[in-house]
Amino acid sequence: MIDIKNLIFDYPGRRALNDISITVERGQIAALVGPNGAGKTTLLRCIAALHFPLSGKITIDGLDVAENPRECHRKLGFLSDFFGLYKVLSVKQNLSYIAMANGIRGEALALAVDRAAERLHISDRMAEPVGNLSRGLRQRVAIAQAIVHEPQVLLLDEPASGLDPEARKSLSDLFLELKDQGMTLMVSSHILAELEDYCSSMIIVRNGVIVDSDGQNQNVDVTCQINISLSRKIDDFAYRLQSINEITVIESDELCAQIEMSVSSESQQKVLHQLIQLDVPVCSFCQVKQQMQSTYLKQINSFDKNH
Amino acid sequence: MNMHINISPEFSRNLWIELGSHRLLATPLVLASIFFLVYLVTNNSPNSYYQSFYYTGVVLYFAFTMVVGTKSASESISNELKEGTWDSQRMTSISPWAMTWGKLFGSTIFSWYGGLIALCFGLLGAIELPNISSIDIALLLVAGILSHSVAMLFNLSLIARSRSIIESRSSYVFYLLLIFSAIALLKVFGSSETIIWYGETYSIHYFFVVSVVVFSVWSILGVYRLIREELQIRNSSIVWLSFVSFVSIYCAGFINIGNIQFEFDLFFARFMCAVAIFMISGYFILFFQKKDPILLSRLSVLKNQRKWYELLRTLPAWFTTFGISSLLFIALFFLTGSSDSPITYLFDNKLLLVSILLLIYRDILIVIYFSMEPTAKKVELTAILLLLVLYLLLPTIMKALGIDFLAALFFPYANQYTTITFIGSLTQLLLMIYLIYRRNMVITENWGSQT
Numbered sequence: 001m002i003d004i005k006n007l008i009f010d011y012p013g014r015r016a017l018n019d020i021s022i023t024v025e026r027g028q029i030a031a032l033v034g035p036n037g038a039g040k041t042t043l044l045r046c047i048a049a050l051h052f053p054l055s056g057k058i059t060i061d062g063l064d065v066a067e068n069p070r071e072c073h074r075k076l077g078f079l080s081d082f083f084g085l086y087k088v089l090s091v092k093q094n095l096s097y098i099a100m101a102n103g104i105r106g107e108a109l110a111l112a113v114d115r116a117a118e119r120l121h122i123s124d125r126m127a128e129p130v131g132n133l134s135r136g137l138r139q140r141v142a143i144a145q146a147i148v149h150e151p152q153v154l155l156l157d158e159p160a161s162g163l164d165p166e167a168r169k170s171l172s173d174l175f176l177e178l179k180d181q182g183m184t185l186m187v188s189s190h191i192l193a194e195l196e197d198y199c200s201s202m203i204i205v206r207n208g209v210i211v212d213s214d215g216q217n218q219n220v221d222v223t224c225q226i227n228i229s230l231s232r233k234i235d236d237f238a239y240r241l242q243s244i245n246e247i248t249v250i251e252s253d254e255l256c257a258q259i260e261m262s263v264s265s266e267s268q269q270k271v272l273h274q275l276i277q278l279d280v281p282v283c284s285f286c287q288v289k290q291q292m293q294s295t296y297l298k299q300i301n302s303f304d305k306n307h
Numbered sequence: 308m309n310m311h312i313n314i315s316p317e318f319s320r321n322l323w324i325e326l327g328s329h330r331l332l333a334t335p336l337v338l339a340s341i342f343f344l345v346y347l348v349t350n351n352s353p354n355s356y357y358q359s360f361y362y363t364g365v366v367l368y369f370a371f372t373m374v375v376g377t378k379s380a381s382e383s384i385s386n387e388l389k390e391g392t393w394d395s396q397r398m399t400s401i402s403p404w405a406m407t408w409g410k411l412f413g414s415t416i417f418s419w420y421g422g423l424i425a426l427c428f429g430l431l432g433a434i435e436l437p438n439i440s441s442i443d444i445a446l447l448l449v450a451g452i453l454s455h456s457v458a459m460l461f462n463l464s465l466i467a468r469s470r471s472i473i474e475s476r477s478s479y480v481f482y483l484l485l486i487f488s489a490i491a492l493l494k495v496f497g498s499s500e501t502i503i504w505y506g507e508t509y510s511i512h513y514f515f516v517v518s519v520v521v522f523s524v525w526s527i528l529g530v531y532r533l534i535r536e537e538l539q540i541r542n543s544s545i546v547w548l549s550f551v552s553f554v555s556i557y558c559a560g561f562i563n564i565g566n567i568q569f570e571f572d573l574f575f576a577r578f579m580c581a582v583a584i585f586m587i588s589g590y591f592i593l594f595f596q597k598k599d600p601i602l603l604s605r606l607s608v609l610k611n612q613r614k615w616y617e618l619l620r621t622l623p624a625w626f627t628t629f630g631i632s633s634l635l636f637i638a639l640f641f642l643t644g645s646s647d648s649p650i651t652y653l654f655d656n657k658l659l660l661v662s663i664l665l666l667i668y669r670d671i672l673i674v675i676y677f678s679m680e681p682t683a684k685k686v687e688l689t690a691i692l693l694l695l696v697l698y699l700l701l702p703t704i705m706k707a708l709g710i711d712f713l714a715a716l717f718f719p720y721a722n723q724y725t726t727i728t729f730i731g732s733l734t735q736l737l738l739m740i741y742l743i744y745r746r747n748m749v750i751t752e753n754w755g756s757q758t
Contacts, residue, residue, distance in 0.1 A: 012599050013750075049539045050394055054601065055608045069539035074400045082391025086324065093323055100316035101399035145395065 001026040001153060001184040002047060007056035009042055009208075016042045017053070018208045024186060024201070026152075029179050031195040032188040034205035040188040041081070043205065044155045047186070048078045060153055074102065077151035081158050083142035087131030091122060091141050094130055095148050102149035116144040119174060136167045143171075147178065154178065156187045160194045172197040176265065196224075200264060224263040228275070229256045229284035240278045246271055258288070316401060317409025318416075325379075325417045334421045338367065342428045357432035361439065364429010365447065368422045372451035373488050376418030381458035383414035384466060393537075403535040411530060415455050422451065442512045446495065449519045454488050456526035463533035468597045491515075505560040518557075525550055544624040548631060551588040555581035575642060582639055585632040586667065593625035593671060594687045598678035600750050629671060636664050659725045665732035666719065670694060672739035679746045697735075 002024040009017040016039050024030045032040050045051040047058055049069035058065040065072045085094050095113040104112050117123045120140040125133065130141055139159070146154060160168045175185055175198045189195055195202075204211040226247075230237065233254040241249050246267055247259040261267055272285050342360065349359040387393040396406070412419070426447065433439040500511045529550070532542050559577035602623065609618040640660050674690045702714035715724035716731030 010601050010604065012601060048398060050397060052539060054605055055612075070400050070402075073398050076398065078394070078398045080391070080394050082394070084392045084395030086320070086390070086392060088324055089320070093320075097316055097320045097323075098395065098399060100319065101396070101401040103400055 001028075001061055002030075002186065003057075003059045004047070005057045007043075007046060007053050007058060009039075009046055009051060009053045016208050017046070020056070020205075020208075020210055022203055022210060024184060024203075026184050027179060027182055028201050029175055029185040029187060029199045031192075031199035031202045032186055032205060033190065033192060033195065033202060034211075036190055038190075038205040039208040040190075040205050041157055042208075044078070044157050044186065044188055047153075048076055048155055049073065050078075074149070075152045077146035077149070077154040079142055079146045079154075079156045079159055081161075083138050085130045085138060085142055085145065088129060090127050090129055091117070091133075091144075092126040094141060095145055098145045099148045104149060112148050112150070116148040119147065119177070120144040121170070136163050139163060139167070143174070147183075151183070153184045153186070156185065158189055159187060160189070168194055169197075196263070200262075224261065225250065225288040226259050226261060226268065226271075227256065227284070227286055227288055228259065228280075228282060230254075231281040231283040234280060237280065240275075240280055243278065244271060244274050263287075315405040315409035315413070316399075317396070317406050318413040319409075321409065321413025321416055325414065326420060330417060330420075334417075335424050338421065338424050338428060341367070357435045360432025361429045364425050364427075364432065367425035368429065368447055368451075369489070369492070371418045371422030371425060372415075372447075373454055373485060376415040376422065376451060377454045377458045377485060377488075379414045379418060380411065380455035381462050383410050383459060384462055388466065388470060397538055403531055403538055403540065406534050406538070407527065407531040410534075411456060411459060411527065414459075419451070440512065442516055446492070446512070446516050446519065449516060449523055450488060450492060453519050453523040453526060456523055456530055460526050460529045460533065463530060463537070464595060467533060467536060468595070503561075503563050506563060525553070541620050543620045544622065544627040547592070547624045548627055551585055551628060551631075554588070555584040558584055578635075578639070578642065582632065582635045585628065585635055589625055589628040589632050589667075590670070592623075592628055593674055594690075596623055596625055598623070598625075598675060598686070600679050600747075603675075603679070603747075625671070629667070632667075633664065636660065656725055658729050659719055662725065662728040662732045663719050665729070665736050669732060669736045669739055672736070672743055676739060676743050676746065679743065679750065 002022075004020055004022050007017055007020040008015070020043065032043065034040050042051060046053050047060070047065065049065045049072050052066065060072045060075050063072050063075070086097070089097070092113060095116055096109060099109050099112045099116075114123070117126060120143055122137065122140050122144060125137065125141075130138060133141065143156075143159065146156070160171055163171060172194075175187070179185060179198070179200070187195060187199065234240070235254060237254055237257065238249065238252045241247065241252060241257055241259065247261045250258040250260055252258070259271075261271060268285075268287070272282065275282050275285075342363065345359050345363050346356065349355050384393065387396065401409075426444070430444070433444075495511060495515045501508050502511045502514050503509075504514065528546060532546055536542055559580045562573070562576050562580055602621075606618060606621060609615075609621060640657060643657065643660070670690075673693055674686070677686045677690050680686075697717050702718040705711065705714035711720075712724045712727055714720070715727040717735075719725075719728045719732075
C-alpha cells in the first residue's frame with residue numbers, strides 16, 4: 001500500500017532521511033519507532049506529500065506522491081503533532097469543512113461527519129467549539145478529522161501523547177477497528193508501550209536510516225509472549241500445545257506455559273478458543289508486555305554494533 | 308450550512324468564522340448610527356448632506372476594505388500557520404483555485420460586508436451630486452481587490468521563503484500597501500488629468516482603473532500559483548516570465564520622446580526600458596526567492612538522472628529571468644550602433660556591455676555563495692552589504708585617492724577604462740565560481756560524513 005524506494009530528504013546542512021526503502025502492506029498497522037530527531041515526522045510528512053524529498057520515490061496504492069500529490073491526499077489521512085483544528089468553530093463545523101474540502105457533498109457529508117464522530121465517541125460534543133474541549137477530546141476530534149473522508153491510509157504522528165490511559169485504550173481499539181475495515185495505518189511514536197497493543201509491524205528509524213540487523217532493511221513483525229496458567233495439572237499439556245499451528249512454545253510444564261504468537265487480538269482469541277476445544281482448563285491467558293521494547297532494543301544494539 | 312455546499316469549502320469556513328450573527332447584525336446598525344450622526348452634525352442645506360454622506364461612505368469603505376481587509380488578507384495564511392491548521396488544509400484534496408478564491412474573498416468577507424454597506428450609504432448621497440463619476444466607484448472596488456490580493460501574494464511569498472519570519476514582515480507589507488493605496492487613490496480620485504501611453508492620450512481615471520483591474524488579475528494569478536506550490540503542485544516560471552514581460556511592455560509605453568528625430572530612438576529607448584525591467588525583476592526575485600543548497604542539490608540530482616523536463620520545471624524563477632535578461636542584453640549588443648540614431652551611440656561600447664553582464668553574473672553568484680552556508684542568517688542583507696561595498700564604497704575610496712582606473716575594476720564607468728572594467732568583472736566572476744565550487748565540495752563532504 002505504501003512503497004518507498006531510496007528516499008533521501010535533506011534539511012539545510014543535515015541529511016534527515018538517507019536512502020530509505022520500506023513497504024507497508026495493505027491492512028497493516030506499522031509502528032514507526034525511533035528516538036526523538038530520528039526522522040519519523042519527516043518520513044511521515046514526505047509520505048503525506050507535505051515535504052518534497054531530494055530524491056527517491058514514494059507510491060501510495062500505486063500513485064506516485066510527487067507526481068500526484070492531490071490524488072494521494074484523497075487516499076490519505078494525517079494527524080500531525082499539531083491537531084490542525086479551528087478553535088472557534090464547533091466540532092461539527094471542523095469535521096464538515098475537512099469533509100467538504102475532500103470533495104464530500106450533499107447527503108454524504110452529514111453521513112461522513114456523523115460516522116467519524118461516532119467512531120471517536122464525540123457525537124454528543126458536535127455543537128461545542130473545539131477551543132472549549134480538553135486536550136484528549138481535541139485529539140479525538142483531530143483523529144475524526146483525519147478519517148472523515150474514509151482514507152485508505154492513515155498517518156499518525158504521536159497520536160497518544162497527552163492522552164490518559166482510558167483514552168489510549170479506546171484509541172488502540174479504534175486503530176484495530178480501522179485496520180479490520182481495511183485501512184492501512186502508520187503510527188509514529190517514541191513510546192513503545194502505547195504501540196504494543198495494536199501494531200502488526202515495526203519500522204525502526206535511527207539517524208535517518210532504517211535500522212537493520214542483517215544488512216537488509218526490514219520490517220520486524222511484532223509478536224508477543226503469552227503466559228498460560230491452568231486450574232489443574234495436565235500431563236500432555238505440551239503435546240496439546242504443539243497441535244496449535246499459530247504458536248511457538250517457549251517453555252511449558254504440566255501447570256503453565258509460555259508461548260510466542262502474533263500480537264493481534266484475533267489470533268489470541270483463536271488460540272484461546274483452540275485451547276478450550278482441546279479441553280485445556282485455562283484459568284489465565286495473559287500477554288507479557290514489553291515485547292516490542294525488547295525487539296526494538298535488540299535491533300538498535302545490533303545496528304549500533306554494525307555501524 | 309447546506310447553502311454553502313456547492314461553493315468553495317474554504318469560503319464557507321471563512322464565512323463561519325468571519326461573519327457570525329453578531330457581526331452580521333451589529334455592522335449595519337453601527338454604520339447606520341454613524342450616518343445618522345453625520346446627518347445630525349451636517350448643515351441644513353441638502354447639498355452638504357449629500358456631500359457629507361458620500362465622503363463618509365468613501366472614508367468608511369476605505370477603512371473597511373483597505374485597512375481591515377488588507378490586514379485580514381495579509382494575515383490569512385500566516386494565522387493558519389500559527390494555529391497549526393495550514394497542514395490540515397494542505398492535506399485535503401481541495402483544488403488550488405477553490406483555495407485561492409476561498410481565501411481571498413473569504414478571509415476579507417467581513418471587510419467587504421462592512422465596506423459595501425458603508426459605500427451604499429455613501430451612494431445615497433452621491434445620487435444627487437453632479438460631479439461623482441461611476442468610474443470613481445469602480446476604482447474603489449477594484450483597488451480593494453488589488454490591495455487584498457497583493458497583501459496575500461506577499462504573505463505567501465514570505466511563507467515560501469521561511470515559515471518563521473512571516474509575522475513581522477507581513478505587517479510591514481500591510482503598512483506599505485496602505486500608504487501606497489491611500490496616496491494612489493487620493494491622486495487619482497476625481498482627477499481630470501490625462502496620461503500618454505504608447506503615444507495615445509487617455510483619461511488618468513480610466514487608465515488607472517484598467518491598470519488596477521489588469522494588475523489585480525496578475526496578483527490573483529500569483530496567489531493561485533503560490534497556493535499551487537503550497538499544495539505541492541510544481542510550477543514552472545512561465546507565468547512569472549509572462550508577468551515580467553507584461554510589466555516591461557506596460558512600462559515601456561510610458562516612454563514617449565516628444566520630438567522624435569529617429570523612429571529607432573523610441574524603439575531603442577523602450578527596448579532599454581524592457582531590458583532594465585527584466586534585470587530589476589531578476590534581482591528582485593533573486594533576493595526574494597528561497598535559495599539554499601538543497602535546491603542546488605535537487606537540480607544536480609535531476610541533471611544526473613537526465614530528467615530534463617523536471618529540471619526545467621524546478622529551475623528557480625531568478626534563473627530563468629536572468630536567462631531571458633541575458634538574451635535581451637545580447638540583443639541590445641547587436642542593436643547598438645545598428646542605426647544612425649544618436650541614442651544608440653551612448654551604448655556603443657560593446658566591451659562595457661559585456662562587463663556589465665559579467666558583473667550581473669558575479670552578483671548572482673555572490674547571493675548564491677552566501678545562501679549555500681547551511682546555517683546562514685540574513686543572507687540577502689549580507690549580500691546587499693557586500694554589493695554596496697563593491698559598487699559604491701571601494702570605487703569612491705579609490706576615486707578619492709585619485710586612482711580612478713582602479714575604481715573601474717568594480718564599477719562600469721561609461722567609455723572610461725573599459726578594458727580594466729572588463730578584466731575586473733571577469734576576475735571577480737571567476738573568483739566567485741571558484742568559491743562556490745569550494746563551498747559545494749565542503750557541503751558534499753559534510754553530507755558524505757553524515758551518511
